[in-house]
Amino acid sequence: ADAQQEQRAERAVTQPRGDASELDLREAAMDARSSHQRLDLEAVLRPSRWARGMQVVGAVPDHVAAQLALPGICHSVWLHEGTVVHICERANVAPADSEFVLEWMPAAVLHPMFCGLERRGDTTRVSLVEYVRPARRYLYLGLRVTHSVHAADELWVSTGYPMTEATLRRYLRSGRLEPVQGRRLEGGKTRTARRLERVATQMP
Numbered sequence: 001a002d003a004q005q006e007q008r009a010e011r012a013v014t015q016p017r018g019d020a021s022e023l024d025l026r027e028a029a030m031d032a033r034s035s036h037q038r039l040d041l042e043a044v045l046r047p048s049r050w051a052r053g054m055q056v057v058g059a060v061p062d063h064v065a066a067q068l069a070l071p072g073i074c075h076s077v078w079l080h081e082g083t084v085v086h087i088c089e090r091a092n093v094a095p096a097d098s099e100f101v102l103e104w105m106p107a108a109v110l111h112p113m114f115c116g117l118e119r120r121g122d123t124t125r126v127s128l129v130e131y132v133r134p135a136r137r138y139l140y141l142g143l144r145v146t147h148s149v150h151a152a153d154e155l156w157v158s159t160g161y162p163m164t165e166a167t168l169r170r171y172l173r174s175g176r177l178e179p180v181q182g183r184r185l186e187g188g189k190t191r192t193a194r195r196l197e198r199v200a201t202q203m204p
Contacts, residue, residue, distance in 0.1 A: 045106035047079050049088060049098070055079045058109035060126070060155065067181055068117040068126065070145075072152045077109045077143060079157045087160050101139060101160040104132045108141045108160075113185065114168070116177040122147070126155065127177055129163060138163040 047055045060075040088098040108130035116127035124145035131138055140163040146154040171177040179185055 042104075042106040042110065045110075047084065047102050047105060049084050049102055051084075052081055054081075057157065058106045060109060060128075061111065063182065064112060064115050064128075064180055067178075068115055070117075070126070070153075074152050075155060077155045077157060079105070083157050083159070090159070090161060097162055100132070100135060100137065100162060104130065104135075104139050105141065105157070105160060107132065108139045111183075112141075112180055113183050114172070114177040115180050116171070116175075118176065125158070127171075129168065129171075129177060138165070138168055140167075 045056065045058050047057050055078070057077050057079050059077060060070065062075075065075050084102070087101050088095075090098075108128050112128040112130050114127075114129040118125045118127070124147075126143040126145065128141045128143065129138055140159075140161055141157060142159040143155045144158040146156055168177070
């Protein structure tokens with residue numbers, strides 16, 4: 001009898017109540033809507049390899065800009081047609097790589113997993129890396145900060161390419177990249193990817 005009572009008590013604790021289940025469903029629905037909205041925004045911002053002139057591919061989030069101490073309040077990211085040609089020529093051996101870069105470029109701008117800032121003289125460069133879960137690949141974007149005396153600074157894409165896990169680990173160790181604060185690290189189910197969080201926390 002005591003054993004049966006313990007089993008009933010355990011089921012009562014572990015079994016969710018009706019209102020709790022409804023709450024979980026509402027949260028799941030909100031997450032789904034948020035995910036769809038994010039994908040819709042990325043689709044709108046996805047650049048075309050055939051477009052002339054300039055294209056806007058997103059804006060660096062405020063918390064990432066604050067982490068990198070980027071000047072100014074406007075952090076829109078622009079893409080010039082010459083950079084599109086550079087990206088496509090760089091990936092000429094594997095044309096699918098250029099399509100990967102262009103398709104997921106807004107994702108790397110809007111919610112990067114890793115970021116970095118490098119200053120050399122008057123040149124300031126920003127690095128953004130996102131893990132593209134459907135492709136199980138990392139995307140690296142290099143941005144150039146264009147300083148202006150009479151207007152706000154501008155961010156321009158200078159390069160983009162698929163990044164290997166080995167290169168990512170090297171950038172993390174050197175301090176060229178750091179995890180975006182508050183962002184969960186992920187990288188598929190490979191043994192290398194599972195070590196990324198430890199590598200990030202061991203940076204000097």
